[in-house]
Amino acid sequence: MKSAIYTQSLSKNYGEIKAVDGIDLAVPTGIIFGFLGKNGAGKTTTIRLLAGLAKPSAGEGWVDGESILDGKNLAHKIGYLPEEPAFYGWMTPIEYLDYVGSLFRIPTDERKDRIDKLLNRLGLTKPAKRRIGGFSRGMRQRLGLAQALINKPSVLLLDEPASALDPSGRKEVLDMIVSLRGTHTVFMSTHILADAERVCDRIAIIDRGKILIEAAQPELKSDFSIPVFEIESAPEDQEIFSSWISQLVSEPWVEDVQLTGTVGRVKVTDSDIANQTILPMMVAAGFRLNRYEVVRPSLEDIFLRLVEKEESK
């Protein structure tokens, strides 16, 4: 499959600090790609490099076949939305989109048509003639998406597009991003794992400028699926239950046991043995069972595990 974004050993240093450290990426066309990392991990720098706003210290990158060093051609391929989009407060959304559209040499009639459609799609028709200066954060983010889409780019680079929004604003923006799947390649950075889990097809986790892992979301979850067995006893049998679960730690197939009230979480190293052994053991222990569940790890579990492992090195 053709890569919409491709980088080879992409690096960016600020003095001694390696903000981006030899990143190799191949983002397939038409997907929503989540770029996950803690604050300061290198997400924004990577997006600035891909947008041509910063120059790499080493390595190269291409967006839809255009080198990230070739600013003018690159500009036609991308739509860019920074974390906190800044506009000319004295302009109206129509004026801003018209100005941005004219920079792409879009003919006046077509520009007008595109602006109308974008304002309508992003729910900005009503405030279209109001000054941007009075806009809420959510409205600014939607206008930011509109300006990023005005040139019908093949690749959208979105830096934390929903992080600063309230739940309803976040839902609106994420729904909008989902609607772009297939027609655009979306490369979005976020530190909100739930957002990535909700909308992204593939995910890369970055920490201290390095990519720790990159895979399709289901693949990532299955690769890292060390099942956790969640067991809940009846409150009357809490004593028997806690005594039984604390003894589990000594089993060779158990990695960790956590107990909170009547709920125990058993992290195992071998799910096959665990599946065969846990149920008979519970029956033998003789407590009444309220719930028994095999829990798949969330993206957050995977993220924390990978980052903690990297940081302990």
Place this chain on the structure above:
Amino acid sequence: MIFFSSLRKELMELVRTSKLIIMLAVMVAFGLASPLMARYTPEILSLIPETAILAEIIPEPTLLDAISQFMENTYQFGFILGILLTMGSFVKEKDLGTASMILVKPISRSTFILAKFLALAISFLVSIIIASLGAYYYSTILFAPPELTAWILMTLVLWLLILVYVALTLAFSTLSGSQALGAGVSFGMMLVFSLLGFLPSLKPFSPTYLMTWAGNQFLNSTLRAGNAVNGWPSLLVSLGIITVSLIISSITLKNQEF
């Protein structure tokens, strides 16, 4: 098309943020006030008992006084406005993040900065022309009609001088990334130009010598008493400063990251 779109945006910004109005108000106010002040200062002084004595020793005001006042006022306030209105035009955009959202579009960085300069140049030209027309009108009523060619030359010279400071402020603010530094260096350059006026061999190369040149045109036309003043070196230096400053701004911007 891209350059005109950018220029249109810059001009719109000057209008919507009231910068053009401020520019017009200041320039026109001092343009109109100059011949009035030249004409009526002795009379005003004579009405105040403490300063009446001064009115007696002040010579009868002439057209040259009105012209001289107009030139000095326009230069001083134009220079201040030039620095104040230019110092944030790029740096503020960079700090706020509006520049990065525009510079990822297919607009060259030279176009971005040149549009800013040209918008300021047009605004100053409009302001100076209106101020100049007002001053010309009052000078004619209160004294005598000034020589038109010399008046036009003076207006253009004043405009060019202000553009020297606009270009310098733009270059140094872009280079340093600081509004204050950009303004400070331009102010320093104004002092350097003034000091050059005390060095006879270098004086003709200072941009401020343009005012001596323009003033001399009036002396020639009004009193037929002017000295032989060659303003061309000063004109070339001024144009050179503007060109080099704009090149520095463009190159600096091309190498900057956002």
